[in-house]
Amino acid sequence: MSFINPEITKIPNQDIQHSILELNNVTLSLKREDQIHTEVSGNKFRKLKYNMMAAQDQMITKVLTFGGAYSNHIAATAAAAKELGLQSIGIIRGDELGKDIKKTLAQNETLRFAVENEMQLKFVSREVYRKKTDAIFLESLKQEFGDFYLVPEGGTNDLAVKGCEEILTTTDQDFDVICTAVGTGGTISGIINSAVEHQKVLGFPALKGDFLKEEIEHYSSKTNWELITAYHFGGYGKVKSELIDFINSFKKEQQIQLDPVYTGKMMYGLFDMIKNGYFRKNTRILAIHTGGLQGIAGMNQTLIKKRLPLIEI
Numbered sequence: 001m002s003f004i005n006p007e008i009t010k011i012p013n014q015d016i017q018h019s020i021l022e023l024n025n026v027t028l029s030l031k032r033e034d035q036i037h038t039e040v041s042g043n044k045f046r047k048l049k050y051n052m053m054a055a056q057d058q059m060i061t062k063v064l065t066f067g068g069a070y071s072n073h074i075a076a077t078a079a080a081a082k083e084l085g086l087q088s089i090g091i092i093r094g095d096e097l098g099k100d101i102k103k104t105l106a107q108n109e110t111l112r113f114a115v116e117n118e119m120q121l122k123f124v125s126r127e128v129y130r131k132k133t134d135a136i137f138l139e140s141l142k143q144e145f146g147d148f149y150l151v152p153e154g155g156t157n158d159l160a161v162k163g164c165e166e167i168l169t170t171t172d173q174d175f176d177v178i179c180t181a182v183g184t185g186g187t188i189s190g191i192i193n194s195a196v197e198h199q200k201v202l203g204f205p206a207l208k209g210d211f212l213k214e215e216i217e218h219y220s221s222k223t224n225w226e227l228i229t230a231y232h233f234g235g236y237g238k239v240k241s242e243l244i245d246f247i248n249s250f251k252k253e254q255q256i257q258l259d260p261v262y263t264g265k266m267m268y269g270l271f272d273m274i275k276n277g278y279f280r281k282n283t284r285i286l287a288i289h290t291g292g293l294q295g296i297a298g299m300n301q302t303l304i305k306k307r308l309p310l311i312e313i
């Protein structure tokens, strides 16, 4: 994966052509962080980079982390650990998934991928999962698995933010506005820290809840940012057919795949704001494609059950 090789982290910005952009006199480029690595894609690469290096420096051979059944972070941690010769353990929300593991793995591409990358999975109830930051619970995991390097749920910590500070480069300083999807707040915090004074950072939360502002303020003291909270589509992992239609049209028009949980919501929101004249004339916008494409298969299974249109891959 070459977390170590700086060349791999020079990611191109792709200019987007669209009549809505022309009509509203703005330009849009997409930073293709989704292309940074085939399996540790987008912000996951950035968030894991210094954490994995820290585990290696501390001579710890196991990493342990937490996630849901379709978590991008679980998939990425498994692949990164395998590539670096580390063992990985995933504490997965939902003990029902552990009752028939064969069936779970047959149905769930994310968890199957994690196991193929030699991640050891432990399924816990939602109640137990809520203790993910509790010192006594973490100690009990040490008793069970031996010493490990802890990567928190979603991968956000100081080292993750440090990694995300490398998303923007000096050549991005010409942009006026930087947009990113927000989950736990780590990615946007890194972007805020490395944005220059004239730039404004817009975060599009993929979930409801007002804890994010505080989380971001924990990692950054700057004020050049704002959360755009109108495009979560009902909450984390929730979708509506208009979002799926948007993702499918974007793919057709731009040949760029977006995911339904994060980047699709961000891009839908951004286009909606552009249409509504939110940005002044000649604004140069850079949106970050933070990856997450591995989750599409799982979402399509849910969409079949809900009789909604599927995401075209």
Ligand SMILES: Cc1ncc(COP(=O)(O)O)c(C=O)c1O
Residues within 6 Å of the ligand: 042, 043, 072, 073, 154, 156, 181, 182, 183, 184, 185, 186, 187, 188, 259, 262, 263, 290, 291, 292, 293
């Ligand atoms: C594809 C994708 N984009 C954006 C985010 C949001 O990142 P953060 O949790 O650092 O806010 C996530 C979640 O980590 C993600 O998986």
